[in-house]
Amino acid sequence: MSDALIKIEGVTKSFGGAVKAVDDIDLEIGRGEFFALLGPSGCGKTTLLRLIAGLEAPDSGRILIDGMDMSAVPPWHRPVNTVFQSYALFPHMTVADNIAFGLKQDRLPKSDIRDRVAEMLDLLELRTFANRKPDKLSGGQRQRVALARSLAKRPKALLLDEPLAALDRKLRDQVQIELSALQRRLGIAFIFVTHDQDEAMTMATRIALMRSGKLEQVGAPQEVYERPGSSYVADFFGRANILPGRIAGRNGALLRVQSPIPGLTFQAPHSGELAEGTGVWIAVRPENVTFEEHGHPNRANGIVREATYAGDVSRYEIDIGSGLVLRVSIPNRIGESNSRPERNAKVCVSWPNAAGILLTR
Numbered sequence: 510m511s512d513a514l515i516k517i518e519g520v521t522k523s524f525g526g527a528v529k530a531v532d533d534i535d536l537e538i539g540r541g542e543f544f545a546l547l548g549p550s551g552c553g554k555t556t557l558l559r560l561i562a563g564l565e566a567p568d569s570g571r572i573l574i575d576g577m578d579m580s581a582v583p584p585w586h587r588p589v590n591t592v593f594q595s596y597a598l599f600p601h602m603t604v605a606d607n608i609a610f611g612l613k614q615d616r617l618p619k620s621d622i623r624d625r626v627a628e629m630l631d632l633l634e635l636r637t638f639a640n641r642k643p644d645k646l647s648g649g650q651r652q653r654v655a656l657a658r659s660l661a662k663r664p665k666a667l668l669l670d671e672p673l674a675a676l677d678r679k680l681r682d683q684v685q686i687e688l689s690a691l692q693r694r695l696g697i698a699f700i701f702v703t704h705d706q707d708e709a710m711t712m713a714t715r716i717a718l719m720r721s722g723k724l725e726q727v728g729a730p731q732e733v734y735e736r737p738g739s740s741y742v743a744d745f746f747g748r749a750n751i752l753p754g755r756i757a758g759r760n761g762a763l764l765r766v767q768s769p770i771p772g773l774t775f776q777a778p779h780s781g782e783l784a785e786g787t788g789v790w791i792a793v794r795p796e797n798v799t800f801e802e803h804g805h806p807n808r809a810n811g812i813v814r815e816a817t818y819a820g821d822v823s824r825y826e827i828d829i830g831s832g833l834v835l836r837v838s839i840p841n842r843i844g845e846s847n848s849r850p851e852r853n854a855k856v857c858v859s860w861p862n863a864a865g866i867l868l869t870r
């Protein structure tokens with residue numbers, strides 16, 4: 510990336526023990542990106558964010574922001590600002606004073622501070638709350654104050670630690686949209702930590718999925734969903750079915766895979782050369798599997814173990830033998846949901862060749 514704002518070069522961080530919280534990571538984040546650090550608890554995403562902020566120092570490697578090596582630069586002199594999960598607002602100060610705090614510390618002229626606070630109150634629609642204390646605000650309003658306080662210093666990137674964690678489900682959906690709009694309007698990089706794949710998919714322009722201190726895959730939401738590089742990624746985003754097998758040969762653009770079920774092969778597109786007998790996985794998304802009678806080339810007979818109605822979709826678990834259970838998700842369009850199989854029914858499941866993602870790890 511030629512126009513990278515943040516360059517992370519071979520950064521490793523451990524906390525004394527043998528485990529590396531962040532393990533030799535290389536990553537570039539561009540200006541104006543809305544970038545998600547995603548992964549399960551303990552994968553190192555918060556540590557990576559804190560390394561960028563300067564709240565932790567790497568054991569090895571370095572971080573450059575805007576071309577400058579940050580190794581010797583303390584957090585308060587870095588051109589980034591952090592919004593903490595708890596918001597860390599000063600309870601005894603008004604909203605306006607909270608926003609002005611960092612600017613006063615930087616000894617900006619009084620008139621500049623006044624202008625900047627007014628600008629932030631407008632930007633985050635907080636004008637009517639300017640003289641309130643944080644405990645008289647809702648969760649969403651408190652978050653907007655934390656954002657205003659961080660943005661007042663005009664950072665080149667905003668770092669957000671689980672920005673929606675303290676909000677209830679309904680407010681979260683609304684704030685997701687607000688945050689995305691704010692980021693687009695300001696055009697500065699937002700880098701946020703989350704363990705929620707939906708949240709990352711909805712807000713981010715690019716996602717880094719982390720696993721045990723390393724980057725498993727980095728890409729746009731559509732890329733990581735449609736072209737996962739490993740079974741871990743395919744499972745993490747949208748819980749794909751991961752079917753193990755061995756390469757049985759080629760059929761034009763498709764590779765044939767012998768499943769653990771005797772006599773049953775599947776096929777999926779793949780351009781690379783893989784020797785016969787190589788162990789692989791085929792990932793198939795639940796929404797790409799159907800019960801259609803004259804179905805697709807990849808098919809298996811099975812028994813319905815679970816059938817649940819979830820409003821917009823119905824979900825099924827189909828036992829196809831040899832310990833393989835296929836998750837199927839069918840949208841409930843009006844007039845179509847009556848002829849669905851019930852628990853213990855015998856069914857045939859099938860999916861098109863293009864729905865199979867062939868994975869080698």
Ligand code: ATP
Pocket residue numbers: 524528529530548549550551552553554555556557704
């Ligand atoms: P979570 O979503 O649970 O916050 P995370 O992906 O943000 O997880 P980190 O907080 O970065 O993960 O932690 C990565 C690893 O480093 C974990 O094994 C954690 O226990 C360890 N760790 C993090 N901070 C410290 C610390 N200050 N001292 C010791 N170990 C730490």
